[in-house]
Amino acid sequence: MSVDDIRANAAAELDVVIKVNGKPVSCRVPVRRNLVDFLRQDLGLTGTHVGCEHGVCGACTVRLQGRIVRGCLLLAVQADGLSVETIEGAAESGELAALQDAFVERNALQCGFCTPGMLLTAAELLKRNPGADRAQIRDYLSGNYCRCTGYQAIVDAIEQVSR
Ligand code: FES
Numbered sequence: 074m075s076v077d078d079i080r081a082n083a084a085a086e087l088d089v090v091i092k093v094n095g096k097p098v099s100c101r102v103p104v105r106r107n108l109v110d111f112l113r114q115d116l117g118l119t120g121t122h123v124g125c126e127h128g129v130c131g132a133c134t135v136r137l138q139g140r141i142v143r144g145c146l147l148l149a150v151q152a153d154g155l156s157v158e159t160i161e162g163a164a165e166s167g168e169l170a171a172l173q174d175a176f177v178e179r180n181a182l183q184c185g186f187c188t189p190g191m192l193l194t195a196a197e198l199l200k201r202n203p204g205a206d207r208a209q210i211r212d213y214l215s216g217n218y219c220r221c222t223g224y225q226a227i228v229d230a231i232e233q234v235s236r
């Protein structure tokens with residue numbers, strides 16, 4: 074493959090249809106655009122954040138086919154034909170209401186940068202393990218970084234809903 078071929082492939086675009094928060098979105102995206110950039114820049118869904126861009130911090134957490142994934146580690150074209158749910162969709166559905174209330178009551182957010190990813194991750198944990206204890210909550214959140222709170226209040230909030 075020549076350098077020109079490589080450049081041409083990198084600049085290529087594909088048509089995709091992705092169901093986002095329940096609505097099909099048809100568009101043409103660069104093959105190298107990652108899912109979180111697609112959601113934020115192309116669709117304006119900026120509730121999903123971008124931190125490390127290396128799959129480490131959890132700021133870009135979204136659901137793909139109902140399971141949480143790192144939006145920075147997937148290409149948008151990999152979601153073609155699949156369902157993606159962002160914090161906007163999950164919040165609008167009301168399913169996060171108890172967690173959102175608990176985060177407010179327990180002061181579980183400061184700058185809020187990590188909060189969308191924390192909420193989606195906590196919701197996934199409570200779906201799998203509705204009675205999760207503090208150790209299980211800490212373990213499940215270990216891939217979501219918070220630079221503000223020290224985690225104590227976040228664990229308190231999730232434990233409140235767990236109980
Ligand atoms: S931005 Fe994706 S894990 Fe940090």
Ligand code: FES
Binds near residue numbers: 181184187188220
């Ligand atoms: S509240 Fe600021 S990063 Fe968690």
